[in-house]
Amino acid sequence: MTLFTDTFLIALIAGIAAAGVPLLLAGLGEQLSEKAGVLNVGIEGMMLGGAYLGFYIAWATESTGLGFLGGILGGMLVASLMVLFCVRMGLNQIVIGIALTLGAEGATALLHHVQFSRLYPRLSDVATWRIPGLADIPIIGPALFDREPVVYLAVALVPILVYVYRRTHLGLAVQAAGDKPAALDSAGQSVLAIRSFAVLGCGAMVGLGGAFMSIVGAGVFVPFMTHGNGFIGIVLAMLARGRPLWVLFGAVLFGACLSAATALQVAGVDIPTDVVQMLPFVAVMLVLLIAGRNAKLPAALGAAYVRGER
């Protein structure tokens, strides 16, 4: 088939990485938060916070590096509200999550309107890091090993998190905070501190994912641009059953759905944009239909921890 030219394949694989990185970061972030017992429905809002602040700082300072830091900060800002209301005050995590998502949608759109009115300034291309040797492999090389540093960072987070969860005291404490917080408390560790750490860590990863969407993916900030990517992150975390590696597989799968449709459009196959936008969600629902029964969540997920209460 003439469709499968080298350029098409490179675009396809590069597209998987571009679409998959935000999903991967969102999934890993949600996983961290859920392991510690906080169901983070506000993740979409954190992603938007990261997308906006990341874009704004990259635009204002003309430095993508600072932009990514801004994205991390933006995600953590929204996450700090989650910490205050859900971890410290123990309010309903679902209500606050929806509130943060709605509030962040409105706030970022409003800020964008105040800052840029109806203009959508575009950022220049982000510099890539070329990995010598690997980048010379045909097709895969230019698609995967000549990429923005954030792509490598996101993938590197997977083994790092596996190590943290399996081998470190911190990882054990995070999982105890989600499975049996009272036991963690008896062991002399603060459940609230561990959960706060997990939610802020989630905000940082998710915010970085949002910044990746606005700075690398689109090059612009558009209101509501995360378009459910944060929610797909929740699905990834549910299906991964606590394994970071499975989040990576899921992100590749859903990234492929997004990328395939876009690549086909580029290749001249006529698919309406609305259908393209449906594909990842169709894939999510199909996977949930097939594998949904196996989704596993921590025992104390969604329950606020109050010391001395049973």
Place this chain on the structure above:
Amino acid sequence: MTDTVQTTDAGQRLRAIGGVLMMSLGPVLMAFLLSGVILLILKVNPFSYYGYVFGRGLLSPTGVQATLTRMGPLLLIAAALIVAFRAGIWNLGGDAQFLVGAVFCAAATPLMAPHVPIWLGLLAGAAISAIFGALWALVPAFLRAYQGLNEIITTLMMNFLGISLASVLVKLVFLDPATTVPQTRTLAVEDRLPTLFGTTISSGLIIGLVAILAVHFMMTRTAFGLRLRVVGGNASAAVHAGLAVPLLTIAVFAISGGLAGLSGGVAILGQYGNVRADWNPAYSLSIVPLVFLARFNGFAAIGFVGLFSILSIGAESAARRTGVPNYFTLVTIGILLVMLAVSEYYSAKRQKAGA
């Protein structure tokens, strides 16, 4: 003796009423206050902004009629949410159920209308919207009932799917061949729901009021409603009590989705007459906090929906005059939801301190 007892009784009742009022109105006032601070930061006078909002939404004759007309679909959404939330089911997919219902209603009704009596066309249109809304809710329903999958996620996913599906259907399938703008065929004005008493208020308002009161009484006064509330309160207790939890779950989703779909139908049959491409008013997620604020009570929900309707109609005109975009309403709703949760926190704390 009796006097002191009576006074403490009256005092307690007063305090209880005051508590309820504070719990409901306190968050609203706080949300307005904080939104006002944000307006100040945006260098907009909050008094003139809210002056425009209430001047248009509540005090001008055309504005009030628009507010009351919009209340019809909003009340149906609120009814859909009350059924689900009281049964412990987080149906957050109302936006797609609304749109899917609206699109199929708008596709079918204009074709039927010339051939049947008006009432039959309207009835069929409403039924179609409710059926398709319910169908759209069935996927999350089965996943929740038989796979135990959290419906928050699945309904949100079905939202994104449904919104895209609606615009695909409008652009490709149900396109009106007579226009170049992508939209469905338009229902003639004389075939729409009648307006009330010579005003422009659509009788959808009546449908909405009837629906929310019916839902309120179903949930609080009937055996079926009690069963649903038991499922919502404690699903494993419901299993032990011999209730068919999966079937009840599916029934809840079907009723909730049906009402949300009917809301879309009423918006089309009463007000818009057609669906344009990419139309998505996204009422449902905004109504969620209001239903919480009303503590799932139908009567209170009518009041809050009225307030929201004023805000959303008024914000459109205030946006034109003050340059504050419509997004601002979203911020207000987000703050309102947080304030609500905070007030709940303090009332729980007070109760514990009292006990």
